[in-house]
Amino acid sequence: MEQEQGFIDYIEQSIIKNWDRNALTDYKGVTLQYKDVARKIAKFHIVLESAGIQPGDKIAVCGRNSAHWAVAFLATVTYGAVIVPILHEFKADNIHNIVNHSEAKLLFVGDRAWENLNEEAMPLLMGIVLLTDFTPVVCRNEQLMEAFEHRNVLYGARFPKNFRPEHISYRKEESPEELAVINYTSGTTGYSKGVMLPYRSLESNVAYCHEMLPVRPGDHIVSMLPLGHVFGMVYDFLYGFSAGAHLYFLTRMPSPKIIAQSFSEIKPRVISCVPLIVEKIIKKDILPRIDNKIGKLLLRMPIVNDRIKADMRKKAMEAFGNNFDEIIIGGAPFNADVERFLKQISFPYTIAYGMTECGPIICSSRWETLKPASCGKAATRMEVKIASPDPQNVAGEIICKGANLMLGYYKNAEATSQIIDINGWLHTGDLATMDAEGYVTVRGRSKNMLLTASGQNIYPEEIESKLNNMPYVSESLILLQKDKLVALIYPDFDDAFAHGLEQSDVEKIMEDNRNELNLQLPAYSQITKVKIHFEEFEKTAKKSIKRFMYQEAKG
Incomplete structure (x- = not known):
């Protein structure tokens, strides 16, 4: 796919090309085809229009991964409104704060998250809508209530002879710099900042996935990383949907048992996950099956026997469904011994290094070329440097600039100026070295040092x-x-x-x-x-x- 097309083009073209394919499935639940998603988006747009929501207005979504979460996201951005994904794991007061700070007009919320929220603490909202069945539970606007109640009638009047691919013509971003997403960080420092991601960043990140990964229409992807976090949002959902894949949503970070069960059924083509999941499966499932007595000690032993290597690789591949091209690991440091073990058995994993502020990707490489302990080279359209007098031997801060970069923090110019310098370089706060070929090896967080x-x-x-x-x-x-x-x-x-x-x-x-x-x-x-x-x-x-x-x- 070519970088010239806009982000909304990716979505529009995928819906049209994959009209009769399965698109979104809640694991062990409902399945929506691409045409079902398109029809739900059309009804959404009628509601937003009737309620007086304008392009550029903010719409928040907070809930566990689900087909309806994805529909709410797609309907928002294809209307030209700004989506504010909120992690359902956030405490209620943080969710209230994000809704208010972002000036969201609507909140789409999962039933579990809704139980802990207080609508009085979010006075700016026009309405609150449950993700389970798109029922409004709070409505402070008469037109909005009317539009929700009569959306099927209005939809029937607008499309009397059924809704078809030729009806799809979404509002395109007016400029690559137009704001698309405000994603509030879940940082380890205890407070959330609103990262403003423009269409340029979404488009560049999705294009990078198309350049690096082999997903084809009809392939399966499992979405288990939270969609409210940019890693899961881009690598699983937006890339998968734009590639015509069939996405399966696991509602929570799954146990090794659920992974084994769901992956053997779904057989995903690519897998994105955090290190913790891979480490647990290797330590708790693979190693004991190889040798129950020494278990973890295998991580520190060189494996010289080719037959044993092949057997270990077979077991590890089977644990993840045995149909994947590679596993993309990101979001946290990967255990060095587990990584060494996987390298020894030629297991197809790669490391993606990034941060919300880059939507997310900064560095990555295909698994075939990835050097041990490294997170790869600078991604396409990104420039990466190490702020060190001797980057090959002395760790320095990773700084970067390029198409993936955020616009800044929402309503927080001071925090923006602290992370992006006057020359446009983003200072990540991570310390790393870089070898002569450009491979980056992260040593740790500068604030953790x-x-x-x-x-x-x-x-x-x-x-x-x-x-x-x-x-x-x-x-x-x-x-x-x-x-x-x-x-x-x-x-x-x-x-x-x-x-x-x-x-x-x-x-x-x-x-x-x-x-x-x-x-x-x-x-x-x-x-x-x-x-x-x-x-x-x-x-x-x-x-x-x-x-x-x-x-x-x-x-």
Whole structure:
């Protein structure tokens, strides 16, 4: 597909070309064909028009992944309104704040999210509509109520001889710089900023997916990343829909069991996911099937036997449906040992590095050319530099510019000027090196980097990656407390108790893990103490741990 066409052209042409194909399916639920989506969009437009909604007005959508979520999104952008996707995992006060800050006129909301919301806290809304069946539950505008009640009659009057492909002619973006999406970040710093993504960014990101991935009309894609986050929104939904694929929505981040079941049925062509999902499946499903006794230890052993490699690869491919071209992993750092294991067995995965502010892609490469531990090269239409005197050897901040870049933060010029400099370079806050061929290797977040009294820079993610592969460690955080490195560990209690261990045994094993880990670490990054955390760490939508919540952890 060519970059010259606008983003709305992608949507319009896909609907027309794939009219009779299946488009959107709620897993184990309803299926909409492309023509059904087109008809729902047409009814939507009649309602928006009748209610006096103008192009450029904001419409918010908040709910779990579903066919109707996708319809609400498509109907909004093809009308020329600005879509405000909100993560359903956000707390109610944050959702209220986003709706008010964005000045949304309408809110489409899932029934579960709606239970926790208070319409009085969102006084600017004209109406609130349930995503389940597009029923208005709050209506503060007579024309809106009337339009919803009579939408089928109005639709029948406008299209008396049935709705056909030739009726489709959506409003096109007037300029590539026109605002399309305001996506509020789920950042690990505790507050949300509204990232303004223009049509230029959506178009460039979707075009990049078409350049890199082989999805054809009728292929299957599983959407399990939250659509309210730009990674899932672009890689699964917008790319899949524009390619004529059949999208299946899983309503929540699935367990390895649900993945195995759904993927074996659906057989997706490409898979986008966060590292946590792949790591869980490899550690909990693949490794025990290969050798139940040594399990995780396989991650640190070289595999020399070709037959064993082939067997491991076969099992790993089957776990994800055995029909995919590649798995795109993004949103958080990938465990180094798991990655090394996958490289050894020639498993087709790649890393996509990006951020909401780039809608999302900054760097990526095809799996065949990806270098170990790297996140690939600068994406097409993006320029990437490392702010370091010696980018190959000394980590510096990743800075970038190009077609994917946001317009800025909505109603927050100060925050925009802090991240985009006067020359148009976006400062990511991530530290990395770049080799002579342009492959970028992320070392960690600059704000996570720990600086010891002796002046040593320590990247906690690198230590955590090793620790997370040790016996009975589910997840961990490395903290600097009183100039000493401390490991805060959430053990895999289920696994430990299943093996007949007690809490005191787990504590002893964690101490053994600390001693073994220190043998692998230089003197300046030795772990002095282990603290046990008794519940899973709180995470963002991308499954990154909210580090700021644990800096003062006692224990």
